[in-house]
Amino acid sequence: MKSNDECHYVYILRCADGTLYTGWTTDLEKRVAVHNAGKGAKYTKNRRPVELVYYECLDSKPLALRRECAIKALSRQEKLSLIRRHER
Numbered sequence: 001m002k003s004n005d006e007c008h009y010v011y012i013l014r015c016a017d018g019t020l021y022t023g024w025t026t027d028l029e030k031r032v033a034v035h036n037a038g039k040g041a042k043y044t045k046n047r048r049p050v051e052l053v054y055y056e057c058l059d060s061k062p063l064a065l066r067r068e069c070a071i072k073a074l075s076r077q078e079k080l081s082l083i084r085r086h087e088r
Contacts (some may be wrong), residue, residue, distance in 0.1 A: 007057040007062035010071060012079060015047035022071045024064045028055055038076050054083045 009028045011087045013035060021044050025031035034040045035050045044050050058064040071079065 008059070008061050009017070010056045010064050010067045011052060012054040012071065013044065013050040014053045015044060015050050017047050019047060020053075020076065021047075021050065022068055022079075025059075028052070030033065043070060045067045053085050 007028075008024060008026055010022070010024050011028060011030075011031070013023075013032070015021060021035075021041065021051070023031070023041065031040065032050065032052050035044045036048055038045050038048060040050075056067060058067055074082070
């Protein structure tokens with residue numbers, strides 16, 4: 001298992017208005033806190049609080065960025081299915 005220092009996380013947040021936001025980071029806990037403080041992405045600033053509903057740990061930044069793009073290309077229903085599979 002990788003240590004947290006080696007993880008490049010891709011994550012999905014559920015915003016207070018029910019929308020989903022996808023991003024990447026190397027410090028998941030800190031990034032979610034930044035979003036909830038209103039200092040994260042412009043998209044989440046007025047949609048707080050946000051809740052972490054999905055994440056993956058990848059080996060490198062390029063892999064994480066590719067996965068982020070792939071998740072962003074999914075439909076809302078596909079993202080919700082991904083989240084549901086992760087919850088099990």
